[in-house]
Amino acid sequence: QNPVLKPAKLGPLDLPNRIVMAPLTRQRALQPGNVPGPLNAEYYAQRANAGLIISEATQVCPEGQGYAWTPGIHSREQVEGWTQVTDRVHRAGGRIFMQLWHVGRISHPLLQPGGADPVAPSAIQAQADCFVVEPDGSAHKARTAMPRALETTEIAGVIEAYRSGAANAMAAGFDGLEVHAANGYLLDQFLCSNSNQRTDQYGGSLENRARLVLDVLDAVIEEVGDSGRVGLRLSPMGTFNDVNDANPEETFTYLLEQLNGKGLAYLHVNKPDWAGGTYEGFDELYATLRRTYSGTMIHCGGHTAESAAETVASGQADLVAFGRGYIANPDLVARIETGAGWNNLDASTLYGGGAKGYTDYPMMR
Numbered sequence: 497q498n499p500v501l502k503p504a505k506l507g508p509l510d511l512p513n514r515i516v517m518a519p520l521t522r523q524r525a526l527q528p529g530n531v532p533g534p535l536n537a538e539y540y541a542q543r544a545n546a547g548l549i550i551s552e553a554t555q556v557c558p559e560g561q562g563y564a565w566t567p568g569i570h571s572r573e574q575v576e577g578w579t580q581v582t583d584r585v586h587r588a589g590g591r592i593f594m595q596l597w598h599v600g601r602i603s604h605p606l607l608q609p610g611g612a613d614p615v616a617p618s619a620i621q622a623q624a625d626c627f628v629v630e631p632d633g634s635a636h637k638a639r640t641a642m643p644r645a646l647e648t649t650e651i652a653g654v655i656e657a658y659r660s661g662a663a664n665a666m667a668a669g670f671d672g673l674e675v676h677a678a679n680g681y682l683l684d685q686f687l688c689s690n691s692n693q694r695t696d697q698y699g700g701s702l703e704n705r706a707r708l709v710l711d712v713l714d715a716v717i718e719e720v721g722d723s724g725r726v727g728l729r730l731s732p733m734g735t736f737n738d739v740n741d742a743n744p745e746e747t748f749t750y751l752l753e754q755l756n757g758k759g760l761a762y763l764h765v766n767k768p769d770w771a772g773g774t775y776e777g778f779d780e781l782y783a784t785l786r787r788t789y790s791g792t793m794i795h796c797g798g799h800t801a802e803s804a805a806e807t808v809a810s811g812q813a814d815l816v817a818f819g820r821g822y823i824a825n826p827d828l829v830a831r832i833e834t835g836a837g838w839n840n841l842d843a844s845t846l847y848g849g850g851a852k853g854y855t856d857y858p859m860m861r
């Protein structure tokens with residue numbers, strides 16, 4: 497039997513298997529005000545067979561949005577919309593965490609309140625793309641704008657946004673939260689040396705670059721009241737969205753040493769092979785991180801049933817997250833149990849749109 501089918505304990509939760517639905521941006525929060533609804537609830541309920549679902553990245557404040565139609569968790573309507581999602585997932589017997597997100601500089605004035613500049617640790621433009629909505633409602637890919645560096649006095653407000661996002665998500669019925677510090681978004685921009693040129697206590701040294709993600713984690717843990725319901729996602733050596741840390745082994749080993757003892761639900765390490773980058777030396781770095789971190793780890797990055805089996809059997813990770821696998825196969829657990837083949841992924845319907853390529857992938861007969 498594939499070892500990912502073994503049950504697992506995650507904080508206070510008993511998971512029936514070690515198969516995780518990875519956080520997947522799909523840009524389908526279609527109700528006005530970036531509010532999720534019944535279509536999203538159907539999509540997640542179909543995938544409630546996962547040991548744990550991690551929701552798509554969800555912005556904790558309006559400034560945290562970088563792409564059209566991504567959901568937020570900062571308004572009453574959004575909390576009500578997400579409540580439909582968690583209800584459906586729980587009634588289908590599943591468990592779901594929300595991934596808390598702030599895009600930082602991966603945005604554009606067309607998405608920002610009052611047409612302002614996006615915010616970031618430093619005024620350094622990412623060579624990256626976002627997805628904007630024009631006043632006439634049309635939407636398209638756009639180059640990310642030159643951001644404004646956050647004032648030191650604004651950092652407390654950013655931490656507060658994650659705290660209130662955590663409170664709202666728990667009020668919406670989520671079983672826990674994942675802090676998104678991966679893939680070149682705000683918290684990763686603070687972690688990585690090429691995007692963080694600050695001279696205050698949030699930049700420069702290793703300790704200073706790791707400070708914000710640790711402050712955010714502490715605020716979220718305090719809000720939830722149980723560190724076993726809080727996870728963290730990192731993408732060591734990631735270059736998606738134009739981040740590039742000069743010494744990832746030093747940066748991420750230091751960060752993991754600060755995480756030990758916090759009693760987090762898990763540490764989720766992402767190798768976003770879909771996002772370009774060579775990942776030369778990633779497996780060695782990952783092995784070092786696995787030796788450094790004393791808690792539960794989730795590994796994500798292009799997994800098949802076989803690679804997931806090997807990852808768990810070898811002790812490299814305790815759980816495995818599937819992105820593309822869960823997009824195209826709502827009944828992924830049954831397919832892994834029976835050895836059935838997987839549906840082909842339709843890349844043309846990954847982002848935006850409605851039910852097509854979202855809730856219409858066939859389940860096994």
Ligand SMILES: C=C(C(=O)O)c1ccccc1
Nearest residue numbers: 521553563678679736768
């Ligand atoms: C939230 C994302 C991430 O974490 O990479 C994302 C956003 C847009 C497209 C793909 C992925």
